[in-house]
Amino acid sequence: MSFSSYIAxxxxxxxxxxxxxxxxxxxxxxxxxVGTLALVVVMSAFNGLESLVKGFYNTFDPDLKIxxxxxxxxxxxxxxxxxxxxxxxxxxxxxxxxxxxLLGFREKEYIASIKGVSSSYSKVTRIEDAIxxxxxxxxxxxxxxxxxxxxxxxxxxxxxxxxxxPVQVFVPRxxxxxxxxxxAFSSELIYPSGVFSVQPDFxxxxxxxxxxxxxxxxxxxxGLSSIExxxxxxxxxxxxxSQLKTLLGDKFKVEDRDEQQAIFLxxxxxxxxxxxxxxALILAIASFTIMGSLSMMMLDKKDxxxxxxxxxxxxxxxxxxxxxxxxxxxxxxxxxxxxxGVLLVLAQQHFGLLEIGESYVVNNYPVELKxxxxxxxxxxxxxxxxxxxxxxxxxxTDKFLREVAV
Numbered sequence: 001m002s003f004s005s006y007i008a009x010x011x012x013x014x015x016x017x018x019x020x021x022x023x024x025x026x027x028x029x030x031x032x033x034v035g036t037l038a039l040v041v042v043m044s045a046f047n048g049l050e051s052l053v054k055g056f057y058n059t060f061d062p063d064l065k066i067x068x069x070x071x072x073x074x075x076x077x078x079x080x081x082x083x084x085x086x087x088x089x090x091x092x093x094x095x096x097x098x099x100x101x102l103l104g105f106r107e108k109e110y111i112a113s114i115k116g117v118s119s120s121y122s123k124v125t126r127i128e129d130a131i132x133x134x135x136x137x138x139x140x141x142x143x144x145x146x147x148x149x150x151x152x153x154x155x156x157x158x159x160x161x162x163x164x165x166p167v168q169v170f171v172p173r174x175x176x177x178x179x180x181x182x183x184a185f186s187s188e189l190i191y192p193s194g195v196f197s198v199q200p201d202f203x204x205x206x207x208x209x210x211x212x213x214x215x216x217x218x219x220x221x222x223g224l225s226s227i228e229x230x231x232x233x234x235x236x237x238x239x240x241x242s243q244l245k246t247l248l249g250d251k252f253k254v255e256d257r258d259e260q261q262a263i264f265l266x267x268x269x270x271x272x273x274x275x276x277x278x279x280a281l282i283l284a285i286a287s288f289t290i291m292g293s294l295s296m297m298m299l300d301k302k303d304x305x306x307x308x309x310x311x312x313x314x315x316x317x318x319x320x321x322x323x324x325x326x327x328x329x330x331x332x333x334x335x336x337x338x339x340x341g342v343l344l345v346l347a348q349q350h351f352g353l354l355e356i357g358e359s360y361v362v363n364n365y366p367v368e369l370k371x372x373x374x375x376x377x378x379x380x381x382x383x384x385x386x387x388x389x390x391x392x393x394x395x396x397t398d399k400f401l402r403e404v405a406v
Contacts, residue, residue, distance in 0.1 A: 004317050008324035024293040029333040031286035036337025036381050037344070039279050043373040044345040046272040048366030053268075056199035057261050059126045062094075062228035064241055065255045066248065073097075076222040080247065084227065087243050089235035094121040096226040097214045102170040102185075103156060103207065110155040114146075114169060114207045116214025124230040127196060127208070134163060134194025144213045147194040151204030158192065166191050167207075171217055188217050280380055287388040290329055294322050294392040305396070319393040326389025334381040338374060345369045 066084070068074055076095065084093055097116040102109060122128050131147060146167070148158065156167065166189040173186050190209060197203055215221055231240050237256060244254045258265055298305070305318055345367050347353055352364030 004320035028289040032333025033337040035283035037341040040341025047368035063231040064229040067226040089240035104168040116211035130196040146209040149203035150197040323393040330385030
């Protein structure tokens with residue numbers, strides 16, 4: 001242990017002759033503790049929220065989605081469908097044809113998106129887990145069936161008791177003339193067989209039907225808007241994605257789940273960053289107490305400093321004493337803050353200390369602890385407190401020592 005480290009340790013553990021110094025040191029430790037704990041808890045809360053919402057999206061989104069780089073529709077004949085299914089790592093895939101439609105039920109109308117899917121759709125996504133009422137659309141028994149998003153049923157006024165009644169689907173005809181409204185739209189009747197609830201963005205937007213029904217509605221026998229792919233468990237997602245890109249060429253894009261919800265993730269990351277910066281700023285303000293504590297300690301230990309200086313101790317060594325003293329204060333506060341934050345997050349995960357309420361999708365507020373966040377918090381606290389300690393220790397100069405020696 002170096003001389004400066006030894007003296008800094010003695011100063012930290014010994015009580016000052018002035019009670020104010022002890023109080024300010026205690027406040028410094030407590031401030032760093034609270035700031036560190038808050039950073040850990042807030043970042044874990046954002047992680048939990050992001051994981052929760054991503055879980056909703058993952059119920060509806062496939063592992064990989066193939067679509068055009070430019071344009072909306074393409075033909076099934078323009079893409080090597082069979083080769084997609086035989087690609088190494090691909091478990092299954094579903095053909096998709098999606099379009100905006102006008103839904104009519106009794107006296108109500110609502111604009112939604114109808115998503116035509118092939119028979120393997122329930123194997124590609126976990127949509128069956130999201131069906132709250134009724135049954136899967138695959139059980140059609142020769143009748144055109146669909147499952148409606150919970151939001152769509154709400155706006156249409158469609159209840160479970162109305163499952164025997166059809167919904168009318170309207171879509172503009174190709175090359176329709178605006179002068180003749182009666183022939184401008186193509187319409188079909190479809191019978192809802194179930195209701196799904198995933199997340200408001202999906203629940204208020206989608207009706208899911210068979211792709212044959214949508215192709216007939218759009219008069220597009222081989223039309224596709226995308227292909228959704230299920231990757232084998234244990235397979236390398238990025239490797240499968242790369243194979244499909246090579247197979248399909250530049251005309252098509254292959255998106256994983258993060259890329260399918262890029263806007264959502266960008267918003268979450270931005271909110272998390274700004275929240276982190278706000279709490280880091282609060283921690284920086286809390287570090288001012290370290291500067292006050294070290295300044296008070298310099299005055300309190302002026303006799304010691306004068307003696308050490310007179311004995312030939314360099315000013316840089318004396319500065320190092322108070323720099324390390326500041327680091328000790330910050331590390332003790334940060335250490336207790338990290339431990340407290342981690343324990344608090346783990347307690348929330350296992351015991352649900354903070355409840356949201358039974359009417360929400362989860363009863364307890366979601367949190368998720370990541371070691372990378374703990375490391376980031378530790379680096380942030382060390383940097384902020386290290387700068388505060390260094391700036392304060394620079395105040396110990398030859399001029400200061402001469403003044404206290406008078």
